[in-house]
Amino acid sequence: MNSLHLLFTTRYQEIKRQLKIATESRFRTYTVAICALLFWSGLFAFFLRGFSFFTSYIPQSFSNIIIDYMFSIFYFALFTMLMFSSLLIAISLFFKNNETKFLMTKPIPHQDIFLYKLSETFVFASWAVFFLGVPVAWAYGIQQGVNLWFYPLVIVSFIPYIIIPCTLGALLSFIIILYIAKFKKALGIIFALVLSVGIAYLIYSIAAEKENAPSYSAVWLFNVLAYFQFTKWPFSPSLWMSQCMQSVALLEWGEFFFHFMLLLSTSLALVLFSYYFAASNYFIAWSRVYSDLSSKKLWKLSLIRKMLTPLIFVSRRAKLFLEKDLKIFIRDPVQWSQFAILLGLLLLYILNLRTLKYDQKSTFWREIIANLNLMAISLTACTFASRFIFPMLSLEGKRFWTLGVMPIKRSSIIMAKFIFAMVILTLMTQILVLLSAIMLKFPWSLMVYHSIIALLLTSGIAGLAVGLGAIYPNFREDSPSKIVSGFGGTLNLVVSLVYVFVVIFTQIIPSHILLTSTLSKSFYILTFAAISISATITLLPLWIGINKFNKIEI
Structure with missing residues (x-):
């Protein structure tokens, strides 16, 4: 762990140096800060107006159901995009980064390098979640008239929620390189076929429901929402995050603590598993990436x-x-x-x-x-x-x-x-x-x-x-x-x-x-x-x- 402490200390000093450089260029810093604030404020105003619309024009029995499903779908989509983006970032940081090449030649345990790069993956993948997820949660809190505990607890809940897809994305990058890369063409074709069939089935199913029920009626609404029932799978981290936010808004502290501990324990277990997994597999995967470069056949693409x-x-x-x-x-x-x-x-x-x-x-x-x-x-x-x-x-x-x-x-x-x-x-x-x-x-x-x-x-x-x-x-x-x-x-x-x-x-x-x-x-x-x-x-x-x-x- 001494090497891990050294790595994070070095990164901390680098961040301090970058912040010092940023403060010297005040115009650049102020421009980015003002633009980010305006964009965040616009998102916040948009979501606040949306929640006000639900409560003003839709009966409460329907609005509560729609909002519940909306958050389940939102966090499920966020979780999926996080895992995919973490996969892409992990491939770059864990295997194709110059700093990684340098660290792999030093007497540093490979699992420490993995944990160090996993923290970088978390930072690069999470800033967009905080930028998008926080205004949604805060707009919901203001519309519900919650107490002040709601806002910090939601932000705290985001941390283990983000760690889970980031760690899964990192592990998936190892699995792809170690076991799947050799069958990438066949698996790519199978994945494309399954995805196409699934999308076609979803379109056909929703169209069929609209033929059986009047447009935008209560029957049609519940029939359509039934197709998103998978986002309410009890073992889904996206559902746990949604329940954390809604239980804090309703002051249901037992529910919040239960779902927060699910997020926290799952994230810690995944990080611990990946730490020991990297101890025996990181160097093998890293070596395989560079050993396959010489035999890689490029597409000729002469038509271009x-x-x-x-x-x-x-x-x-x-x-x-x-x-x-x-x-x-x-x-x-x-x-x-x-x-x-x-x-x-x-x-x-x-x-x-x-x-x-x-x-x-x-x-x-x-x-x-x-x-x-x-x-x-x-x-x-x-x-x-x-x-x-x-x-x-x-x-x-x-x-x-x-x-x-x-x-x-x-x-x-x-x-x-x-x-x-x-x-x-x-x-x-x-x-x-x-x-x-x-x-x-x-x-x-x-x-x-x-x-x-x-x-x-x-x-x-x-x-x-x-x-x-x-x-x-x-x-x-x-x-x-x-x-x-x-x-x-x-x-x-x-x-x-x-x-x-x-x-x-x-x-x-x-x-x-x-x-x-x-x-x-x-x-x-x-x-x-x-x-x-x-x-x-x-x-x-x-x-x-x-x-x-x-x-x-x-």
Whole structure:
């Protein structure tokens, strides 16, 4: 344990040094703090208004049932996403991190290195939970009029709740490397088939329930909620967390203590098991990762070069970088799997628009749903761009010295990154926007208009991610999650979110005009405003980024 104490002491000193550097740059610190506070406050106000709606317009007997299921589903989804993100983070921190490579060569017990890296996984995976889960819980507490004990106890309950999926994700990364990696193709096909069948069955089941019962009636509500009964499995940590929060709100201290001890004991047992598991398996798994590199066969993907041939506005040398980025994206399961999951979730929702009979609503409600869909698609694109597009230039750090001697302009490299971002994001947004308009039975005029707005949003999001990535590069880090969590990544996400909200609200009136009346002056003015904002957001960061990138020396 002396080595573990030394590792945490070293990390503590590093955090102190980073905080000192952060306080010296007051503008950067204040910008991040103010943006985070505004975003948190907006989430809190949104959830508070939602709970007020439930209590004001829905009978208490129904609202209590809906809120109970809502928290069970919310914490179950949070638990699942936490475990998946912890799996991806663990693979990077436990096996592909430079610090891990250094520690594995030192006389430090492997289980101590595991526990040290598990704590890092907890930090990287948990900050989003506190950022999202705390405003939900506090809004519920204020709406219920709870005492002051509610707020600190909910935060304390979050700690063991987060430890469980983080530890499971870490253990799952070991199991995949030790036992499953050799069968990854067969298991991937089986998983995709099972997931597809499950999603199809869920869609069919909900559609069948709506045929048997009137829309949004009590019978229909209970029939639909019955399909989410699995979130109330008694051995589910998500249910324990939900019961912890609700029992504190109702001052049921016995229930709270029981479910909190379930969370605490389970988290401690998992950490203890993983600690001893790592003692005999960590070095074997770590060695297997690097011993398999030499025998790894890369996909040739020769079709990509042929697909890039028609891009006559891109130079031949820039196409090489574009081809490289596309191949890395396709060959890296961490990137395309998250892209596929985000795309799949939105696709599942959009395909259910007619199942929920949104296409039969009035024009007013269909407009609102269409604009909310456009916003959701754009925010998903922001998430993807911040996570994968922004750190792309920073990850060139190890090879950056070669760029100075290559016969290629640095501006061409940035434009290649921008085109790559446009290809990936346009593929996602256009499919979803067109499907949304088709499912809501909108005319072709609005379908084309929303498609154009989505293209403008895509260009702005891509321009921000690539431009700010060139303005605020971090060549010292090799972990994308650490690069994204810096000032540049935070600024990129915040500005992208503000940009999406501004453009979405700007195009609401033109969209309404296309459906209800003839084109007027306000349609052209607001459409021109959306185009101007998007052009500025796209070109300005790229221009500044190119100038900054040309002056960088390593």
